[in-house]
Amino acid sequence: MKVSMKAAGCVLLAGLSLAACSTAPDSGAGGGGDTLTILYPKDFQAALEPVVKAFEKKYPDTKVDVNYVSGDVTNVVGTQAQAGTISDLFITQPGTGGAMTVHTLAGQGKLLDLSDSPWVADIPKLWQSDMQSKGKTYAYPGTLQGLGGIYNMTKLKELGLEIPKTWSEVLGLCKSATKHGVYAYGQGLNDPDGPQMMFLALSGTLVYGPTPDFSTQLKQKKTTVPDSPWKQVLEKYKELNDAGCFGKGVMGRTRQQGTDEVAAGKALAAVDVGAAIAPMQKAAPDSEFTIAAMPATDNPADTYFPALPGFTLSIDADAKNPTAAKNFLNLLAEPENINKYAKGYASVPVIPNDSVKPPANLAAFNKAVADKKASKLADWPNPKVNEVAQQGVQAIFLGKDSVDGVLKKMQDAFEG
Known part of the structure; x- marks a missing residue:
């Protein structure tokens, strides 16, 4: 398990491979209508699945089509983003220094500005810059290890x-x-x-x-x-x-x-x-x-x-269904859902909440995050x-x- 300081959040990854994903037009109804496409690493499918189920329950008019890939996720995201074939919602890396980092992709105009999202104000100051480019927020922060x-x-x-x-x-x-x-x-x-x-x-x-x-x-x-x-x-x-x-x-x-x-x-x-x-x-x-x-x-x-923050989630600047993608992130940010998501990563949420119940082996880390004693x-x-x-x-x-x-x-x- 190799740790790169340029992309420390990618430390958990084994590789990911390219697979096709489908898209559908935005009907503007409910969760955005029709289909929301997501690109996500198969190694952490268990983290995302509960959120997908919660979303489809809340927005039954929107089908979620997740492309779980295995292989080199950096290459997949970088290639698809440049080609304009990326899913509506996809995995990114926090900070700078790589082909799939928030700063790089936002600088290339590939990410949707999420600054008006309700969870943005709750991102701890320590991690805000990792989700931003030129003062605007382009990613939901996910989890910390x-x-x-x-x-x-x-x-x-x-x-x-x-x-x-x-x-x-x-x-x-x-x-x-x-x-x-x-x-x-x-x-x-x-x-x-x-x-x-x-x-x-x-x-x-x-x-x-x-x-x-x-x-x-x-x-x-x-x-x-x-x-x-x-x-x-x-x-x-x-x-x-x-x-x-x-x-x-x-x-x-x-x-x-x-x-x-x-x-x-x-x-x-x-x-x-x-x-x-x-x-x-x-x-x-x-x-x-x-x-x-x-x-x-x-x-x-x-x-x-x-x-170190793990994977972040961003929306394609040219997403076919941006309404559903935003709603998905807003739902993920709810304590019940982000806590289940964090469990799938054996980690804790970047944005602390009072209802998170980490396993005993992460209790001290979760307390440090909540007490602002993380660095x-x-x-x-x-x-x-x-x-x-x-x-x-x-x-x-x-x-x-x-x-x-x-x-x-x-x-x-x-x-x-």
Whole structure:
């Protein structure tokens, strides 16, 4: 499961393939009349189906024709959008940086302006820009998943240990794990995306939670990477390694191997995106897993839970049935429907509501979202910075570079 910082919301995807979809003229009646066409990934069919049923019950004059596809969803959306053959309503990605992102497609005039929709005012400020282009809203936000420590609760209870709430408790967990013949965090540094997981988790509390406009400050030269809390992020990451928190063989371990170790009870947790819970649960069906924010200070009130929005939903600028498409999004935004939808993604709604009842393993994440203690992931203006940071972590652990040296390289990459 690969995480791309340019399209972090796509982290849950396996691929999607092209299939034909039908369209019908807008009669203007009820839900828009006739047929509403939707392009959606088959992997998450279970999330959309309850909403489709609710829509057809409310608007019996409108048939919903969903094209559930398997394959490369980015290619499908990009190709069909450019060709003018896309469905009325279709899946997009939040933010910028790809062929199917809201910013890209809106900039090309491919998306319908949804700024007058009733749910727009409820989008949390933190995520508004991911749904917008030039101040206008072009997507319904959907769901969020967290990035934090995914703990094997069964193993923790067996050893009489608890999820840490402070930095000192994190180090204490590492020490206790070693005494019990296991290790604390099954991180995989021999992986294209493995090294970033821990620094993304720590940077939520140290950088992007308290300073959500950090990237803007960098652009405006109000700060630099070496002079920022990123120094603490890398220093704490090194402290974890020096304390034996990652066990032996971390430099040769992949993310998959790390999560397998957690499922097997050889490691207590792995810092990763929430989607990693499912394969752990499949590997160890009798064990209980939960995700929690990674502390970075000794004050629990400081802790932020990094989050990333998943797929968004947009309407084709030339939709055959825009009335029905808008009504579908409005219905999806109702608490009863968005809560069922979020369950299909094993996630929580971007727009919080009082009636959401997440599973126990997502309770802490849902509370963080509701309490406005969620933070964005690092959104470097130049994605090369993240690559340099990942390589830098490996170099620090191998003794081939220093924290200060890596920070300088990150700054150079940002300026480059």
